Amino acid sequence: MNLDLAAARALVSELRARISGQPPVDVAICPPFPYLFPMAKAVADSPIDLGAQNCWLELKGAFTGEVSPSMLKETGSRYVILGHSERRHTIGPKAAEGGVHGETDEIISAKGRLVQDSGLTPIVCVGETLDERDRGETDGVLTRQIHGSLAGLDGSADSLVIAYEPVWAIGTGRNATPEQAQQAHAHIRDLLAERFGQGVADGIRIQYGGSVKPDNVESLMSCPDVDGALVGGASLKAADFAAIIEGCIRVNA
Numbered sequence: 001m002n003l004d005l006a007a008a009r010a011l012v013s014e015l016r017a018r019i020s021g022q023p024p025v026d027v028a029i030c031p032p033f034p035y036l037f038p039m040a041k042a043v044a045d046s047p048i049d050l051g052a053q054n055c056w057l058e059l060k061g062a063f064t065g066e067v068s069p070s071m072l073k074e075t076g077s078r079y080v081i082l083g084h085s086e087r088r089h090t091i092g093p094k095a096a097e098g099g100v101h102g103e104t105d106e107i108i109s110a111k112g113r114l115v116q117d118s119g120l121t122p123i124v125c126v127g128e129t130l131d132e133r134d135r136g137e138t139d140g141v142l143t144r145q146i147h148g149s150l151a152g153l154d155g156s157a158d159s160l161v162i163a164y165e166p167v168w169a170i171g172t173g174r175n176a177t178p179e180q181a182q183q184a185h186a187h188i189r190d191l192l193a194e195r196f197g198q199g200v201a202d203g204i205r206i207q208y209g210g211s212v213k214p215d216n217v218e219s220l221m222s223c224p225d226v227d228g229a230l231v232g233g234a235s236l237k238a239a240d241f242a243a244i245i246e247g248c249i250r251v252n253a
Contacts, residue, residue, distance in 0.1 A: 001032060002236055008035050012042040014238035022047050025228070025248045028079055029235070033067055040076035051079030051123070054087060057110040059118075069111075069118035080115045081230075083108040083125040083149055085167045105148025112153045116160075123161040123230065124149050125209070126188070130168035139187050146191045155196035157203035162188055163230040169210030170232060178219045178226075181208050185225035214243035221251040 003011065008031055019027065028049035031039045040050055052075075056066035072080060087101045088108075108124065115122040126145040128138045142164075153160060164184050169175045176184070185206050192201035208220050209230030220226055228248065234240040 003031075005035060005038060008039060009042055011236070011238050011241075012039060012048070015048065015241060016043075016046050018238060018242035019047060019245065023245060023249055024252060025245065027245055030079065030081055036072070036075040036077060049078045050076050051081065052077050053081050053084070055080050055082070055111055055115060057107060057114055059114065069115045069120055073118050073120055077120060079121050079123050079161070080111075081123045081125065081163075082111050082115065083145075085125060085127055085165055085170060088125070089129070089167065105145055105151075108149040109151040109153065112149065116154055121159060121161060122153070123163050123207070124153075125163045125165050125230070127165040127167050127184075127210075133166065133168060138184060142184060142187055143191060146188060146195070150195060155192065155200045155204060157205065161205045161207060161228075162192070163207040163209050164188060165209035165230060175211035175213075175216055175220075176208070178223050181220055181226055182223035185223065189225050212244060214240055214247060217244045217247035218251055221248050 012029065026049065027047060028051045029039060029043065030051040030053050032053065036050065036052060043050055052067070052072045055069045055072055056063055059068045059070050069080060083103060087103045089102070112122040112124060126142055126149065128141040132138065132141050164181070166176050166180075166184070185208070188206055189201055192204055196204070205227040206225060207228040207230045208226050209232065212220065212229045212231050213234050217229060220229070229244060231241060231244055234244060
């Protein structure tokens, strides 16, 4: 929930200028709902795709304040982020009372099925908290979230993206080491192989999200099971976002 419309337009304009031609990696922006239509115009005839930050789990009905996948498709969106840690976990002043989101794996899987049925690609986020990592529960948390969040979803390179975001590394400047990222991504890949078969699992992109910056992107992207980045704060500055894209290109050259 950052930037006003003028700043968003300026960001995309500068990003377009910094991305020459058709890059050998996929790039997308996921603005807040009110900016989807103007950002669709801003990225038109460019290599930048559009995505949304969330959706509801019904196509229509009395769900005041929610947005359906079919509505998102009409904006030109290709992707929908689901299960981001800020929606999974309790946040804000009411966290002690149970939080304001607290989305479950079951909710995320219901959204994911509808997103796929609507012809969009869900980016399903998974990841452990600091307490869970310190207790040695990372693999268990990821196993539970992958099994629960992907229940009923189709798996292919075009229909599903996974984003591993260690909650303790988001916006803290404390990113996971390449070794930690690779261990988590390899475990996720194994879970996807169990679910969809090894061939399909090898084609599904697993992104890393958690304080991705220009100075660490190449070391992270060099890991064999890290296929991309779900960029947070660094995506709000065109120079930083472009540098991250360039780092991904160099690794994949």
